[in-house]
Each structure stands twice: as structure tokens, then as C-alpha cells.
Amino acid sequence: MIHRTVIMILLLLLCNFLSAQPGPLEVTPVQRIKLFEKNASIIDKLLDGSLKLAKSTNEPLQASDSYRQTLLELEDQIKKAAGHGDRSRVRELSGCLNNLMNRGFLPALGKARKRVSLGHPDEKQLFELRDVADWITNDLEKNIRDSMLASTDEATDIYQSLQSYRQTLKEKMTPGVEQQPHH
Amino acid sequence: MISCKLARNKILKALTPDTLTDDVRDHLQHCEKCEAWFTGYLRLNSAIQQRRKPIVSESVKTTFLYRFLHLGLSADSPIVGTGVGTGVGTEVGLNDTQKIQGDAANKHPMLLQSSANLPGRKQESTSSSPSLLSRYWPLGLVAATILIGFMAVMQLSSQPGNPIAVLPEDPLLKRVVQLNLELSATKTPSERIDKLVGLSNTIYDEMKGIAKVDKGDQINKLSKWYQRIIQDGIVDSVSELNELEREKVLKPLLNQLEQRSLEAQQFAREVPPQSVKSFQNAARDAQSVSEKIRILKGGTS
Numbered sequence: 001m002i003h004r005t006v007i008m009i010l011l012l013l014l015c016n017f018l019s020a021q022p023g024p025l026e027v028t029p030v031q032r033i034k035l036f037e038k039n040a041s042i043i044d045k046l047l048d049g050s051l052k053l054a055k056s057t058n059e060p061l062q063a064s065d066s067y068r069q070t071l072l073e074l075e076d077q078i079k080k081a082a083g084h085g086d087r088s089r090v091r092e093l094s095g096c097l098n099n100l101m102n103r104g105f106l107p108a109l110g111k112a113r114k115r116v117s118l119g120h121p122d123e124k125q126l127f128e129l130r131d132v133a134d135w136i137t138n139d140l141e142k143n144i145r146d147s148m149l150a151s152t153d154e155a156t157d158i159y160q161s162l163q164s165y166r167q168t169l170k171e172k173m174t175p176g177v178e179q180q181p182h183h
Numbered sequence: 184m185i186s187c188k189l190a191r192n193k194i195l196k197a198l199t200p201d202t203l204t205d206d207v208r209d210h211l212q213h214c215e216k217c218e219a220w221f222t223g224y225l226r227l228n229s230a231i232q233q234r235r236k237p238i239v240s241e242s243v244k245t246t247f248l249y250r251f252l253h254l255g256l257s258a259d260s261p262i263v264g265t266g267v268g269t270g271v272g273t274e275v276g277l278n279d280t281q282k283i284q285g286d287a288a289n290k291h292p293m294l295l296q297s298s299a300n301l302p303g304r305k306q307e308s309t310s311s312s313p314s315l316l317s318r319y320w321p322l323g324l325v326a327a328t329i330l331i332g333f334m335a336v337m338q339l340s341s342q343p344g345n346p347i348a349v350l351p352e353d354p355l356l357k358r359v360v361q362l363n364l365e366l367s368a369t370k371t372p373s374e375r376i377d378k379l380v381g382l383s384n385t386i387y388d389e390m391k392g393i394a395k396v397d398k399g400d401q402i403n404k405l406s407k408w409y410q411r412i413i414q415d416g417i418v419d420s421v422s423e424l425n426e427l428e429r430e431k432v433l434k435p436l437l438n439q440l441e442q443r444s445l446e447a448q449q450f451a452r453e454v455p456p457q458s459v460k461s462f463q464n465a466a467r468d469a470q471s472v473s474e475k476i477r478i479l480k481g482g483t484s
Binding site: 013027029030031032033034035036037038039040042043044046047049050051053054055057058063070088092096099100103104107108 | 334349350351352353354355356357359360362363364366367369370375378379382389392393395396397401404408411412415416419420
């Protein structure tokens with residue numbers, strides 16, 4: 001009798017506990033605060049970049065430059081998360097990096113390469129941005145390989161993405177036939 | 184005269200010699216075997232009455248009865264219980280009782296058969312086996328302990344500053360990344376304004392989301408972001424609109440900014456003191472930007 005009552009009470013407590021939990025997509029205000037603390041620096045750079053981007057969507061070189069600070073900040077945060085062995089954060093941030101690289105930075109850089117003729121003064125900025133992307137891919141790979149996550153699924157995904165960035169960068173930065181030497 | 188079987192059954196049902204019926208008494212007077220059996224029964228009954236009743240838990244009693252009735256319990260079989268009251272004293276008491284009952288059962292098999300039907304023991308012997316709850320309640324106890332532990336971990340993990348907290352993905356970061364990518368795909372100032380308004384709404388919604396729990400620092404930062412987006416982003420993009428786009432875009436934009444200003448003023452009256460200033464600033468900024476846009480529009484309302 002007693003253990004039946006105890007089990008009933010436990011079941012009621014469980015129901016009450018589960019009903020009070022947020023759904024899988026809900027984030028509680030307390031969690032929002034924690035997430036904000038962690039991601040404020042990235043969002044800050046993203047907003048800066050977005051405002052620059054809003055002024056330069058038709059200027060690919062400036063558009064690709066608007067990603068510079070955000071990508072560097074993201075890379076730094078991924079390294080830190082990998083250093084702490086925080087797999088879920090590494091997965092989340094590398095997803096953001098992937099999106100911004102593949103859909104924002106690299107396409108804009110490719111367009112910029114097509115617009116900037118060989119030897120044009122803007123080429124210096126173009127090469128600078130290419131070097132930033134190179135540095136990010138190499139530094140991130142080195143840090144992930146040295147981290148405790150080196151042989152995890154997250155790390156494997158990152159290595160593949162980095163390899164893909166290198167390939168895309170190589171293709172997009174190779175001058176095409178339309179690039180004429182600047183005089 | 185009644186048969187031996189019926190007489191013995193009636194004796195077992197009567198429980199005490201005082202309540203024996205006349206036909207049973209008559210039978211006992213004429214049947215030596217039954218008289219001897221009855222004498223043994225009385226001795227057994229008396230011995231049982233004199234035994235100190237062991238203090239055992241429900242599970243021990245149920246296990247004992249189950250084995251006694253169904254598994255052919257021998258007189259030497261120890262009954263090992265897991266409940267309250269099990270121990271040396273209890274085990275000895277049980278074994279003694281078993282021996283008496285075992286001996287009696289060996290001599291008079293019917294006693295064993297009939298004892299299950301005694302009214303006083305009906306509740307214990309009617310079930311064919313002990314209930315699962317009774318047999319496996321230690322497992323239930325382990326499960327309950329695990330459950331309580333799990334609930335405690337979940338509760339702790341939801342508290343800020345706890346190292347075991349596992350945070351979900353950040354919807355704000357995801358949304359800002361998404362809007363940035365959408366912004367990069369825009370071709371016209373009106374499309375850009377649309378995305379920047381989306382960005383400002385995202386930041387304002389975040390302000391509302393944390394207003395009641397924030398200590399003031401983060402909501403202040405959010406209100407500054409909101410200001411940057413609408414003052415630097417939207418106003419600049421508005422100045423790039425051509426006449427046709429102005430007609431189409433500015434009216435709903437002004438309505439939205441004015442609505443936002445009123446809403447933020449209202450919110451400033453409802454949020455905790457540390458968040459009031461941020462909402463007042465957001466209200467003022469939305470109002471100020473809407474005035475700038477009116478000027479850009481040409482002063483018409």
C-alpha cells in the first residue's frame with residue numbers, strides 16, 4: 001500500500017515536472033541570457049557586418065570585407081569551444097561559419113575577383129581577404145586537430161568544410177579570362 | 184453419518200472446537216482415525232497460537248504463501264525476505280512455523296489443501312501469485328531513485344551559472360545569421376529595408392524576451408543594437424529609395440516605427456526597473472527615426 005502511494009506520488013511529480021519543461025524549440029529567458037552572454041561578441045560583429053553589407057550589396061569587394069570581423073570572431077569562438085571540449089557549441093558555431101562562408105563571404109569574394117582587374121589597386125584588398133580566409137582555415141584546422149575533439153564527428157565535418165573552402169577559394173580567386181590587366 | 188472428508192473439512196472451516204456442528208461431533212465419536220486427526224489438529228492449532236507472530240513485511244508473507252502453496256516448500260527452506268522486519272529473529276520464527284505446518288501437511292495432506300480455503304486466510308491465498316508490484320518493489324525503489332536524480336539534474340541544469348547546464352542552440356544567433364545572408368542577396372534598397380526591419384524586430388523581440396530576468400546590462404546592449412540598425416541601417420537605405428519605392432515602402436515603415444515607439448513606451452511601464460531605460464530608449468529611437476524618415480519623405484504624413 002505504501003509503495004503504491006509512493007509510486008503514485010512520484011508519477012504525479014514526474015507529470016508536473018515534464019509539463020513544466022519548455023518544448024524542444026523553446027528557450028527559457030534564463031537560457032536566453034546565458035546564450036546572449038556567450039554569443040554577444042559574434043552577434044555584435046554580425047550586426048556591424050550587416051550594416052556595412054546593407055551599404056555595399058552591389059559592391060562585392062566591400063560586401064566580402066563586411067564578413068571579415070565576423071569570420072575571425074567565429075573562428076576564435078570555435079577554437080575556444082573546441083579547447084573546452086564543448087561539442088554542441090562547436091557544431092553550432094561551425095554551422096554558422098559554414099553558412100556565412102558558403103553563402104556570404106566566398107560568393108562575394110568570387111564576384112569581387114571578377115570585377116577587379118589584374119593589377120588594380122583594389123586587388124590588394126582582395127588578396128588581403130583571401131589571406132584572411134586562408135589563415136582562418138589553416139588556424140582552425142590546426143587548433144581542432146590539437147584539441148580534445150580532434151577525432152570526433154564534429155571535427156571530421158569541420159575538416160571537410162575547411163577543405164571545401166580551400167577548394168572554392170582556389171577556384172574563385174583564379175583570374176578568369178574576363179580579368180584584364182589594369183593600366 | 185457424514186464422510187471423513189466432509190467432517191475434516193467442516194472442522195477446518197469451523198476453526199475452533201467450540202463451533203463444531205453436531206454431525207461432526209457425531210462423526211468424531213464413531214471414527215477413530217478422524218478423532219486422532221482432530222487431536223493432532225488441536226495440538227497443531229494450539230502450537231500455532233502459542234508461537235509469537237513474526238513481524239514480517241507484506242512481501243515476505245506473500246512470498247512464503249506463494250512458495251508454500253505452489254512450489255512445494257520444504258520444512259527446511261528458509262524464507263528470506265527483503266522487507267522490514269526480516270532478520271534472524273524473523274527467520275527462526277518462520278522456520279518453526281513451517282516445520283509444524285510441514286509436519287502436519289505430511290501427515291494430513293488434506294490440511295494443506297484445505298488450509299488455503301480458510302476464511303481468515305482467504306485474502307492471502309486467493310491470488311495465484313504475488314502481485315508484480317509486491318515482488319519487484321525494490322526495483323521500483325531503484326527506478327524512483329534514478330528518477331529523482333534525473334529530475335534534480337534537470338532542475339540544476341536550468342539554473343544560470345551551473346557548469347552542468349547544456350544550452351540549446353541560440354535562436355537569436357541563427358536568426359541574425361539568416362538575415363545577414365538574406366541581406367547579402369538583396370538587389371534594391373526596398374529589399375534591404377525589409378531585411379533591416381526584420382533585423383530590428385529580431386533584436387527588439389529579444390529585448391522583450393529577457394526584459395523580466397535581465398539585470399540591465401544585456402538589455403541595454405540590445406537597445407543600442409536596435410538604435411544602430413534603425414538609425415544607421417534603415418535611414419541610410421531610405422535615402423537611396425527612388426520615388427516609386429518611397430510611395431510603396433515608407434508608409435508601412437512609418438506605421439511600424441510609430442507602433443513600435445508606442446509599444447516600447449507601454450512596455451517601459453511594465454518591465455522591472457533595470458529594463459525601463461532600455462525600452463524608453465527604444466521608444467525614443469523609433470520615434471526619432473520615424474521623424475527623420477518623414478523629413479526625407481518630404482514632410483508629408
